[in-house]
Amino acid sequence: MIRFDQVSKRYESGHEAISQLSFEVGDGEMAFVTGHSGAGKSTLLKLLALIERPSHGQIHLDGQNLGKVGRGGIPKLRRRIGMVFQDHRLLMDRTVFDNVELPLVIGGLAPAERAKRVRASLEKVGLLAYERQLPDTLSTGEQQRVGIARAIVARPALLIADEPTGNLDPQLAVEIMGLFAEFQQVGTTVLVASHDLPLIKRMKKRVVVLDHGRLVADVPAQEVL
Numbered sequence: 582m583i584r585f586d587q588v589s590k591r592y593e594s595g596h597e598a599i600s601q602l603s604f605e606v607g608d609g610e611m612a613f614v615t616g617h618s619g620a621g622k623s624t625l626l627k628l629l630a631l632i633e634r635p636s637h638g639q640i641h642l643d644g645q646n647l648g649k650v651g652r653g654g655i656p657k658l659r660r661r662i663g664m665v666f667q668d669h670r671l672l673m674d675r676t677v678f679d680n681v682e683l684p685l686v687i688g689g690l691a692p693a694e695r696a697k698r699v700r701a702s703l704e705k706v707g708l709l710a711y712e713r714q715l716p717d718t719l720s721t722g723e724q725q726r727v728g729i730a731r732a733i734v735a736r737p738a739l740l741i742a743d744e745p746t747g748n749l750d751p752q753l754a755v756e757i758m759g760l761f762a763e764f765q766q767v768g769t770t771v772l773v774a775s776h777d778l779p780l781i782k783r784m785k786k787r788v789v790v791l792d793h794g795r796l797v798a799d800v801p802a803q804e805v806l
């Protein structure tokens with residue numbers, strides 16, 4: 582599903598955030614990317630979503646070389662990727678339903694099909710009863726779940742999440758990670774950047790460790806203690 586071959590990313594500032602990174606994530610696998618602040622976790626995810634471009638090396642997604650995707654191809658690529666951010670980036674003047682529906686409107690789906698999918702996504706994250714509310718009437722954890730519903734509504738093959746539990750209390754964080762594991766169980770490939778080591782260990786999934794942009798450890802799920 583994901584293949585990085587000797588990927589480096591140097592920002593315009595001259596800082597090399599990712600250095601000669603090579604790794605693969607298989608179809609339907611779930612993995613965590615961890616490492617110190619500034620290790621390059623967010624940059625790695627941004628390279629996958631073509632928010633940033635590598636300075637060197639190649640990234641393949643489902644066999645497609647991302648270096649060959651031009652500006653015009655980016656929306657199509659992003660429709661295959663569900664993205665979850667720490668700050669969830671919801672539109673505060675739109676209802677929960679409207680927020681989750683947005684990717685489908687952009688995707689051009691018919692209204693009846695959109696409504697069906699939005700409700701199925703909201704049900705998965707346990708928020709069906711909140712569809713008519715505005716996001717700021719919801720708790721932080723609930724808002725984060727709306728962000729997750731929005732990320733999965735277009736049924737992406739790949740779900741990427743950048744510190745999705747960063748500002749949640751520990752119990753909510755466990756719940757959110759549990760949701761990601763459930764998506765993996767139904768076949769979605771899931772890549773989560775997090776620095777929450779206790780939580781990562783608890784999930785017993787593969788862990789890729791970055792240090793100053795380099796891969797320093799890649800621990801298979803069965804070896805996570």
Ligand SMILES: Nc1ncnc2c1ncn2[C@@H]1O[C@H](COP(=O)(O)OP(=O)(O)OP(=O)(O)O)[C@@H](O)[C@H]1O
Pocket residue numbers: 592593594596597598616617618619620621622623624625776
């Ligand atoms: N747009 C940018 N321009 C210049 N440098 C950047 C840019 N984005 C990130 N960096 C630098 O690249 C390095 C990696 O940043 P990145 O955000 O990928 O790390 P991270 O592991 O996600 O960190 P954190 O856990 O603090 O979010 C950092 O040193 C950061 O300052």
